[in-house]
Amino acid sequence: METHDAKRVEIVIEAPLESRLTDALTKSGVTGFTVLPVLGGSGRSGQWTREGQIGRAGMVMVICLIKPDRLDTLLEAAFTVVKKHIGVVSITDAKVLRAERF
Amino acid sequence: METHDAKRVEIVIEAPLESRLTDALTKSGVTGFTVLPVLGGSGRSGQWTREGQIGRAGMVMVICLIKPDRLDTLLEAAFTVVKKHIGVVSITDAKVLRAERF
Amino acid sequence: METHDAKRVEIVIEAPLESRLTDALTKSGVTGFTVLPVLGGSGRSGQWTREGQIGRAGMVMVICLIKPDRLDTLLEAAFTVVKKHIGVVSITDAKVLRAERF
Amino acid sequence: MNEILSLAGANLLSPIILSFALGVAAALARSDLAVPEAVAKGMSIYLLFAIGFKGGVAVSAHGIDTTLILSLIAGLVLSFGLPLIAFGLLRLMSGLNKTDAAAVAAHYGSISIVTFVAGTSILESRMIDSEGYLVAVAAVMEAPAILSALWLIARSGGGARMEPGLMREILLNGSIVLLVGAFAIGAITGEKGLAEISSFIVSPFKGVLCLFLLDMGLIAGRGLRSMRGELGLGTIAFAVVMPLLGSIIGMGAGMLIGLSLGGIVLMMILSASASYIAVPAAMRVALPEANPSIYLTLSLGVTFPFNLTLGIPLYLATAQFVTGV
Amino acid sequence: MNEILSLAGANLLSPIILSFALGVAAALARSDLAVPEAVAKGMSIYLLFAIGFKGGVAVSAHGIDTTLILSLIAGLVLSFGLPLIAFGLLRLMSGLNKTDAAAVAAHYGSISIVTFVAGTSILESRMIDSEGYLVAVAAVMEAPAILSALWLIARSGGGARMEPGLMREILLNGSIVLLVGAFAIGAITGEKGLAEISSFIVSPFKGVLCLFLLDMGLIAGRGLRSMRGELGLGTIAFAVVMPLLGSIIGMGAGMLIGLSLGGIVLMMILSASASYIAVPAAMRVALPEANPSIYLTLSLGVTFPFNLTLGIPLYLATAQFVTGV
Amino acid sequence: MNEILSLAGANLLSPIILSFALGVAAALARSDLAVPEAVAKGMSIYLLFAIGFKGGVAVSAHGIDTTLILSLIAGLVLSFGLPLIAFGLLRLMSGLNKTDAAAVAAHYGSISIVTFVAGTSILESRMIDSEGYLVAVAAVMEAPAILSALWLIARSGGGARMEPGLMREILLNGSIVLLVGAFAIGAITGEKGLAEISSFIVSPFKGVLCLFLLDMGLIAGRGLRSMRGELGLGTIAFAVVMPLLGSIIGMGAGMLIGLSLGGIVLMMILSASASYIAVPAAMRVALPEANPSIYLTLSLGVTFPFNLTLGIPLYLATAQFVTGV
């Protein structure tokens, strides 16, 4: 089947920041994203697990498929939110079906 | 360690379609897949979150690692299910350990 | 924005093994990882879903971003844990922001 | 008239309705108040089990008679028939295309078990008895409407897909199985079984219903917020007119069969209410071209709150007036 | 004999067993009925807390005596010893290899707390008293069987791994800690503590047990469906013979110690029941080569339903017959 | 003095506190005992709904008076003011930088509703009445402390970000909305509403609180384990000194307003307790540079257990001594 080049951006970020990140992504022209729950993790700020949380805390993973030429705008938008916060950003090359969607 | 070429196919699809998709994948010769829960997302059909759902609604992410030469059969099988529905499909190049499994 | 080469290692493993895997990863010099819940899946050992589980069973997905030169150490560490167990390991090329973190 | 108003007033100021209103208000104000999905599902399992069980116990006490059989048949006929009426009404009142109209119609032939439960608890607080087996009628009415809608589409040359397995999925969906299963358990174990578990399924029932309706309010409110202004006035009006029409047809059926006052009111509520669980899931499989936000907004955002607040007291008052009880 | 049948009949028609049956039926019919994992875990926390607490209160009322100490020791011996018997029986009856046989054996030395709870509630409904501290015996019996199984493997040159940390994990697994902890809280706060929270842990208990068993039925049914025909007849027969054998050994132990009729029956149930939470998790770590679907199917799909429906009434009848009470 | 000790002793040996202790012990021993997040959130929704509702019913029974208004104002003043005192104290006692100190200070101006609930249930078990509207005061005290902390940072040239939307998020956070909403529902439906749902929100309340505190203990214990030795002694001492200081200020406020003995104690508890839900979430948005493990450890790992075990009985004894009741 015909596939098209795309970038897959994966952002792990604190849950209280989620809507700020997705708002920034949407403003930067992203046409869609998917949010996955995160059970736990470890990083410079220590280890944590979902079960040790109360309230709104914890982290989520936001995945965003975009046309390659939009990558820089997206990263800049994401970075303004992620910068001061706990979290990581990674980018992989991907292919997508139905390019008109992205 | 020795690694082998593979394709990683990631499909976001509505939960009521999950078993239809995995049945189609299995029929197309896929040897395994992993299903992740999805918290929310946004796309052409609007934004949604898990918490705003009742019943069986919502989406899931199906991840499938396969030998590169099987990609086309898989995509065709997946596409017949995904075609008319809400959802996205992406493919990345990957390496796997223990090639005999895929 | 400036991005840096990295490897994204994704390991699907049985939940009772999770802490053994992350301990092994940490010992092998990994600076961070993220754990995602898994709803279900299928493989050589059959199909299963989260809802059919009681107790601590089920699987999780551990994602690890690392500098490319650390890949082999990580895979060896992971493999000693995964070897005898149900589960899969895949590796993709990725880019990350803020290389100093990995 | 005065009595209707005081009835509606008393209903509007009950903890159940106020909890729903709190949910709607919180969602509209964009509070992050949320009931975890697993907890909401747990509460719905509890409610279905309790209402089914109690219905079964009632039947075990009063026995089976022809009215029971007639009620089940009436339920089937209503669930098959109401979508046809809804479809016609939609084509008249709204600008929806055939696919969307058929999908919406399916929801109005099916039922909302929470509306039914709310109705039961309002009847109870007014000490109006009703036939226990109407729970079984509710179960029977869940699915047939889906078939009617698919037939409507097929007839007009549309591409509804009656896929293999879909029929089984619809008939064996979790809420039908739980409702019917709990009904059977109640019928088998009777009063003795009820005594064993009544401090679980009877005493806390209304309180759980409050929290469940809080969540329903949150969901309905979120739906309304995201749909603001996207639906035409005619379409929204349908979501109020159709329950009124449905309730009258339901009343006719209930009187024909010879149900008690409470039974007639519950039959009206079943006919007037619209599905938001079983039918939407089936539509995503069978009619994916239909826009889910249309039918969810109408069923959950308009008809459900309407029935809960004004509809039920109105149906009760109408039934009291017509039957003269 | 007649009495056994009527006892079994009454048991089979209780809401608890029927809820389990409903779950099995729904799963076999491939309904999508499902209890969210979090809710199931929440209910199991509730049940463990309640049963532990009530056991502790009973001990605080009756005091500690030598029988308590003897019961704990008996529990240890049974949990260590039963796997050896189970292993021998499996090698005789089934074609399982040593690894799988040892893994299965571990499950039958350990216990199923839900079977124990169901037994307690059947005793209660027949007004048969039992020693409260048997809850502590249940806790004591959870883990030792795992060590026996690992020893069996090690002896036969197999590669069981007694990994660092595993011992701590087994002994401090959540259900043991909660059961023992709640037992201690109950023993400390006594009747006064119970009075404070009895409308939470006593009144709704049986109802929660119904919903929990509904979920257990769903899980057992799904397991059975996916395993259809994969296990040999001898292996399946083991899952019925072993509980019978275990119950007789448990009865001997109970009589030797001098337990009451109720206590003897609970000791039989503990010996007859098989683990499906603590042991499977430990086996995945220590004996990953063993096939999990074998031990889960036997323990959850065969032995658990057998004990729940026929086993418990049979054990009670046997104990009544033998002790002549 | 003797009485304080016996009071503290009775408190320490209640099921509620022992459940908390069990959680802490299990976490410190690294047991895998865990309450699913969804269940914990479900319980917190239940507790907030119940406590709010009961407060509202109390107000509907006793009517609104000036003391109510004064109490709300006092709550506002305390929530705005306490962070300033906490900040000063921290700069004196601990080596924390300004950002961390301000973040911690915000937590101590805000409140812990679970501590409040535990206080209420201790008062109840001693049959000491209190003003129902103090629930509303609790709600009012949740947010202002955040603003004070941000002002402290802004004044010292720090980079706190009063982002668009943050204010709305803070004021409409789920627990405030649920508490105030349930309070309103209780006030509207009054004793009649309470009667309808009291077997849900009154009878099982204490039992649910036990399980909730078990989970809080697990969380606090896990936090303590991972923080071992990372905080200075001065910082830890602050987490005990500040509640004592806060309670005295709260006592002054309560006496000034003319609250009853129970009311004064609850005012002390509100002032002495520290937030661990609303404020941490707000801090992650507004003050991401502050280290979350510092404020969570202090609030949840030190102050919360201190108040729960020793604080509340001490505040009660002090209030009884000072007011001479």
Ligand SMILES: Nc1ncnc2c1ncn2[C@@H]1O[C@H](COP(=O)(O)O)[C@@H](O)[C@H]1O
């Ligand atoms: N190298 C990594 N690979 C995958 N996830 C990571 C990595 N480093 C950090 N994370 C995730 O990002 C969260 C915050 O990381 P940090 O900001 O380093 O504390 C962690 O809890 C992990 O979930």
Ligand SMILES: Nc1ncnc2c1ncn2[C@@H]1O[C@H](COP(=O)(O)O)[C@@H](O)[C@H]1O
């Ligand atoms: N560009 C994208 N990147 C990641 N996920 C997407 C993207 N577009 C859509 N999705 C996911 O697919 C779902 C349905 O998309 P759509 O069919 O465009 O409404 C969304 O709710 C997202 O979860």
Ligand SMILES: Nc1ncnc2c1ncn2[C@@H]1O[C@H](COP(=O)(O)O)[C@@H](O)[C@H]1O
């Ligand atoms: N080809 C695959 N692609 C994605 N996930 C897989 C694949 N094979 C196995 N898995 C995952 O790994 C788990 C165990 O696989 P296995 O060891 O083959 O039974 C499955 O339940 C899936 O979640």
Ligand code: NA
């Ligand atoms: Na209807």
Ligand code: NA
């Ligand atoms: Na056993």
Ligand code: NA
């Ligand atoms: Na405070």
